[in-house]
Amino acid sequence: MTKYILKRIAWIFITLWIVATITFFLMKLLPGTPYTNQAKLSADQIRIMNEQYGLNKPLFTQYWVYIVGLLHGDLGTSFQFNNQPVTYLISNRIGPSMQIGAQAMIIGTLLGILLGAIAAVKQRTWVDSVATFFAIVGRSIPNFVFAVILQFFLAFKLKIFPIALWDGFSSSILPSIALAMAPLADTARFMRTEMVDVLSSDYIELARSKGLSSWQTVAKHALRNSLIPVVTIIGPMAVALMTGSMVIENIFSIPGIGEQFVKSILTNDYPTIMGLTILYSAALLVIYLVVDILYGIIDPRIRLSTTGGKE
Amino acid sequence: MADNVKITPDSFKPANNQDNTQKEEIQAPSLTFFQDAVRRLKQNKVAVVAFWVLAVMILIALLAPVIAPHNPNTQNVNYANLPPKIGSGNIPGFTGKGEVAGVVSDRYAASGVPKGTYYILGTDYLGRDLLSRIIYGTRLSIFVAFAATMFDMIIGVPYGLISAWRGKFTDIVMQRIIEIISSVPNLIVAILMLLIFKPGLTSIIIAIGFTGWITMARLIRAETYQLQSEEYILAAQTLGESSLKIAFKHLIPNMSSVIIINTMMTIPTAIFFEAFLSYIGIGIPAPNASLGTLLSDGQKTFRFLPYQMWYPSAVIVLLMLAFNLLADGLRDAFDPKSSR
Numbered sequence: 001m002t003k004y005i006l007k008r009i010a011w012i013f014i015t016l017w018i019v020a021t022i023t024f025f026l027m028k029l030l031p032g033t034p035y036t037n038q039a040k041l042s043a044d045q046i047r048i049m050n051e052q053y054g055l056n057k058p059l060f061t062q063y064w065v066y067i068v069g070l071l072h073g074d075l076g077t078s079f080q081f082n083n084q085p086v087t088y089l090i091s092n093r094i095g096p097s098m099q100i101g102a103q104a105m106i107i108g109t110l111l112g113i114l115l116g117a118i119a120a121v122k123q124r125t126w127v128d129s130v131a132t133f134f135a136i137v138g139r140s141i142p143n144f145v146f147a148v149i150l151q152f153f154l155a156f157k158l159k160i161f162p163i164a165l166w167d168g169f170s171s172s173i174l175p176s177i178a179l180a181m182a183p184l185a186d187t188a189r190f191m192r193t194e195m196v197d198v199l200s201s202d203y204i205e206l207a208r209s210k211g212l213s214s215w216q217t218v219a220k221h222a223l224r225n226s227l228i229p230v231v232t233i234i235g236p237m238a239v240a241l242m243t244g245s246m247v248i249e250n251i252f253s254i255p256g257i258g259e260q261f262v263k264s265i266l267t268n269d270y271p272t273i274m275g276l277t278i279l280y281s282a283a284l285l286v287i288y289l290v291v292d293i294l295y296g297i298i299d300p301r302i303r304l305s306t307t308g309g310k311e
Numbered sequence: 312m313a314d315n316v317k318i319t320p321d322s323f324k325p326a327n328n329q330d331n332t333q334k335e336e337i338q339a340p341s342l343t344f345f346q347d348a349v350r351r352l353k354q355n356k357v358a359v360v361a362f363w364v365l366a367v368m369i370l371i372a373l374l375a376p377v378i379a380p381h382n383p384n385t386q387n388v389n390y391a392n393l394p395p396k397i398g399s400g401n402i403p404g405f406t407g408k409g410e411v412a413g414v415v416s417d418r419y420a421a422s423g424v425p426k427g428t429y430y431i432l433g434t435d436y437l438g439r440d441l442l443s444r445i446i447y448g449t450r451l452s453i454f455v456a457f458a459a460t461m462f463d464m465i466i467g468v469p470y471g472l473i474s475a476w477r478g479k480f481t482d483i484v485m486q487r488i489i490e491i492i493s494s495v496p497n498l499i500v501a502i503l504m505l506l507i508f509k510p511g512l513t514s515i516i517i518a519i520g521f522t523g524w525i526t527m528a529r530l531i532r533a534e535t536y537q538l539q540s541e542e543y544i545l546a547a548q549t550l551g552e553s554s555l556k557i558a559f560k561h562l563i564p565n566m567s568s569v570i571i572i573n574t575m576m577t578i579p580t581a582i583f584f585e586a587f588l589s590y591i592g593i594g595i596p597a598p599n600a601s602l603g604t605l606l607s608d609g610q611k612t613f614r615f616l617p618y619q620m621w622y623p624s625a626v627i628v629l630l631m632l633a634f635n636l637l638a639d640g641l642r643d644a645f646d647p648k649s650s651r
Contacts, residue, residue, distance in 0.1 A: 140631035
């Protein structure tokens with residue numbers, strides 16, 4: 001077990017290094033310049049700016065400086081935001097993103113599990129059809145459309161929530177709901193499939209024949225066992241939350257890292273783009289590892305082997 | 312009871328041998344795998360409706376130059392932000408009347424639009440016909456989705472096949488590459504690729520296609536591993552069939568349902584990606600219409616001119632819903648064991 005985890009952690013670092021290297025060279029290939037109004041700058045000014053940002057050094061030296069900085073937790077300096085270090089930008093903005101992400105995850109998984117379980121228990125009835133249809137609709141509405149619709153009705157028309165600002169819990173509710181839509185739909189689908197499988201298994205028959213009420217059978221036996229595989233969709237869910245946050249944060253004017261990412265793309269802020277890509281990648285790799293370990297702990301049938309890993 | 316039953320020799324008579332041949336006859340026509348799947352798909356009403364909705368949308372998209380009432384990119388600033396109107400404006404919701412500063416008035420008259428000219432879904436802030444833009448946007452979405460999906464089939468299927476077929480070291484390396492790519496969220500990979508290429512249709516297709524094939528490659532690899540140990544594959548190998556021929560004659564036909572289902576599942580994702588990228592402003596460059604750019608334009612004026620947001624939203628939701636429902640139907644049809 002320990003050996004497996006250590007091996008995985010080593011692999012995470014190698015992956016991050018490769019991701020960092022690829023993004024570094026991709027950024028160097030980019031057309032355009034980091035300076036707004038480059039045309040108005042004189043050659044001397046550009047030379048001075050290049051010197052300041054270390055852009056005059058040979059490519060490999062720049063790469064070396066970047067990787068060494070990365071090892072020290074230094075992601076470079078933003079081109080756009082008054083020479084702030086990228087790490088400072090990120091640490092200032094990660095709070096709101098984490099909060100909304102966590103809230104969306106909780107809303108999404110809980111409601112999704114509930115919806116999926118109900119659909120499975122009431123299999124092949126109108127309840128099932130409604131729940132399944134709801135899940136498919138949830139998957140079909142792009143999150144940015146859903147967010148604008150929520151904003152229009154609940155904030156603009158009914159004035160229950162603030163329209164777009166970042167000020168405490170009440171302003172985080174709408175974005176969380178908007179972001180929760182995709183995880184909700186996916187969890188519900190997955191949960192239904194698993195639960196339908198479990199409900200037709202022998203031990204559920206046994207529980208029923210022992211005379212347990214159907215409520216007890218579902219709550220004590222079926223629900224628990226169908227929850228195990230649901231753990232595996234946490235990874236894809238994290239991806240959905242990360243990418244979703246880019247538009248949702250923009251729509252609700254939330255000072256988070258998703259909004260920052262879009263902003264830096266539109267302004268050619270290479271160091272911030274690289275820093276955030278590496279951050280997203282690191283977060284995702286850690287989540288994948290945690291999910292695999294969790295899965296092994298929850299389901300003793302799956303043993304994390306030191307040889308292969310998942311298969 | 313038993314005593315009352317009398318069995319005499321003439322209770323028995325020889326069976327009619329000639330009838331046997333008829334009994335053995337198979338009544339139902341024999342169906343191929345695909346015919347069987349199509350039969351099951353036809354029984355699924357929701358999937359059939361989704362299929363026809365898609366058929367109509369694709370037809371409209373294909374015939375866009377003929378059907379669109381106006382040129383989608385022609386600007387006419389005098390006619391900006393006109394509300395929807397059909398004919399002489401007798402149909403509720405399409406009256407051509409709009410609210411400006413709290414007063415409802417006929418916007419068409421106010422803008423001096425000649426009688427007889429009308430915009431079914433109104434115009435945008437540059438006076439471009441919204442309906443035509445939506446039709447062209449849908450055309451673009453569908454085109455991008457299909458092209459990107461082809462792309463991921465062309466990379467994904469061979470990648471999975473080779474990875475599993477070669478096995479050993481090749482497999483390890485190829486799987487590591489997949490792991491590295493999937494350690495960065497797909498959309499971010501697409502965004503990074505879009506930053507390097509010149510903005511445009513081809514770049515978007517390549518960016519979306521490049522990120523889509525991972526799932527396909529994984530599925531095909533798993534499937535190939537399973538099929539590899541089948542006896543007919545072993546037989547083909549023993550007879551000296553080349554790997555390429557085995558792949559095309561045995562493996563791919565046997566995996567066709569996996570390929571079809573996964574392709575159908577990828578299409579809505581590709582449509583979403585395109586809309587997402589255009590929405591944040593790095594997708595289809597102006598002035599061309601895409602559902603994403605229409606949505607982002609519509610959102611800016613949503614409070615005052617909600618129709619500019621509603622109609623593109625409705626179209627993209629309908630499009631994705633239809634693809635999702637058809638994909639679900641196809642999965643049930645091709646893989647009846649999976650109960651969704």
